Amino acid sequence: MKVNGIDYRTVWMEGTSVFFIEQNLLPFRFSIQEAKIHTDCCHAIRTMMVRGAGAIGAMAGFAMAQAALEAPASEYLPYLNEARLDIGSTRPTARNLFYAVEKVFVAAMESPAAAVAAAQGIADRDSADSEKIGEFGNRLIRDGMNIETHCNAGWLAFVDYGTALSPIYRAHSQGKKIFVYADETRPRNQGARLTAWELHQAGVPHTIIPDNAGAYLMSLGKIDMMIVGADRIAANGDVANKIGTLEKAIVAKEYGVPFYVAAPTSTFDAACAGGSLIPIESRSEDEILFQEGPTPDGRFEKILVCSPGSTAYNPAFDVTPAKYITGIITERGIITPGKTQIGQLLSM
Numbered sequence: 073m074k075v076n077g078i079d080y081r082t083v084w085m086e087g088t089s090v091f092f093i094e095q096n097l098l099p100f101r102f103s104i105q106e107a108k109i110h111t112d113c114c115h116a117i118r119t120m121m122v123r124g125a126g127a128i129g130a131m132a133g134f135a136m137a138q139a140a141l142e143a144p145a146s147e148y149l150p151y152l153n154e155a156r157l158d159i160g161s162t163r164p165t166a167r168n169l170f171y172a173v174e175k176v177f178v179a180a181m182e183s184p185a186a187a188v189a190a191a192q193g194i195a196d197r198d199s200a201d202s203e204k205i206g207e208f209g210n211r212l213i214r215d216g217m218n219i220e221t222h223c224n225a226g227w228l229a230f231v232d233y234g235t236a237l238s239p240i241y242r243a244h245s246q247g248k249k250i251f252v253y254a255d256e257t258r259p260r261n262q263g264a265r266l267t268a269w270e271l272h273q274a275g276v277p278h279t280i281i282p283d284n285a286g287a288y289l290m291s292l293g294k295i296d297m298m299i300v301g302a303d304r305i306a307a308n309g310d311v312a313n314k315i316g317t318l319e320k321a322i323v324a325k326e327y328g329v330p331f332y333v334a335a336p337t338s339t340f341d342a343a344c345a346g347g348s349l350i351p352i353e354s355r356s357e358d359e360i361l362f363q364e365g366p367t368p369d370g371r372f373e374k375i376l377v378c379s380p381g382s383t384a385y386n387p388a389f390d391v392t393p394a395k396y397i398t399g400i401i402t403e404r405g406i407i408t409p410g411k412t413q414i415g416q417l418l419s420m
């Protein structure tokens with residue numbers, strides 16, 4: 073996607089280095105950073121400089137390829153195994169990360185060059201899948217629709233295009249008049265900071281709403297459709313996504329608002345029978361207790377926004393049962409959980 077007229081991907085590999093857009097600084101500062109070795113990539117994923125299911129998947133693949141390039145010939149396999157564990161421990165929920173690590177690990181058994189090619193292939197596929205999701209999802213969007221989205225499943229969360237926002241960009245570029253309500257998505261505010269920034273860059277009319285406003289807007293008939301992303305989709309169609317998604321899905325069903333999930337098939341975990349088996353990340357309480365932003369002189373500052381001395385509990389994802397989901401928009405078409413067998417879809 074374009075930033076100030078220049079085309080960017082969120083993460084890419086050149087030579088032995090991985091380059092990425094530092095998402096913690098957005099929307100205040102646009103900065104490209106370099107990860108020289110695979111442990112730099114691990115750090116970037118852990119600290120959410122790179123975040124979003126597809127983006128961390130691509131970065132994890134590149135990190136595994138870097139490990140293959142770094143590994144001493146005499147210690148090749150032990151080094152790769154250690155790197156695989158290290159990369160796999162950075163974030164637990166998004167399926168794409170594990171999908172990428174395994175794929176590149178297998179390729180690395182052939183050669184470091186094959187590992188790099190596999191990682192590049194994963195990034196290219198992520199971008200192409202997201203573009204396709206835009207095509208299929210756009211068919212659901214009619215002129216004049218008001219669409220709500222949660223968290224950030226735009227191009228920043230993938231290599232390019234995004235998932236939940238990809239149909240929105242496509243509809244907007246075709247001249248459909250649409251309006252987007254972006255949930256702020258506490259505690260890290262990916263909606264208020266990243267989705268709003270992306271939509272602003274693309275000129276899509278939008279506004280940010282507090283996380284707890286969705287039910288009220290749906291009760292007033294102000295939302296025609298909801299589209300969210302996914303971090304992992306179980307074989308029965310249950311979907312893990314950013315915390316707060318479950319509430320929106322339940323409310324959407326109550327008010328008859330179609331609730332769509334947009335995700336590439338690399339997010340499906342056929343080995344995971346149901347949502348209760350998906351590992352849910354718990355993150356630092358500091359993300360709730362403090363907020364971070366720039367001071368007028370451009371420094372980044374963290375301030376306490378909760379009662380001093382209180383603790384906070386910070387589960388990062390929740391699981392939406394398939395029964396609340398109208399459809400899953402994939403790069404192969406739109407499927408209805410319950411009607412389409414996920415295993416069948418993956419073997420197509």
Ligand code: MRU
Nearest residue numbers: 123124125223225229301302314
């Ligand atoms: O914790 P994050 O920001 O990496 O969360 C992942 C997400 O971006 C959301 O859950 C998103 O809706 C899933 S699609 C990338």
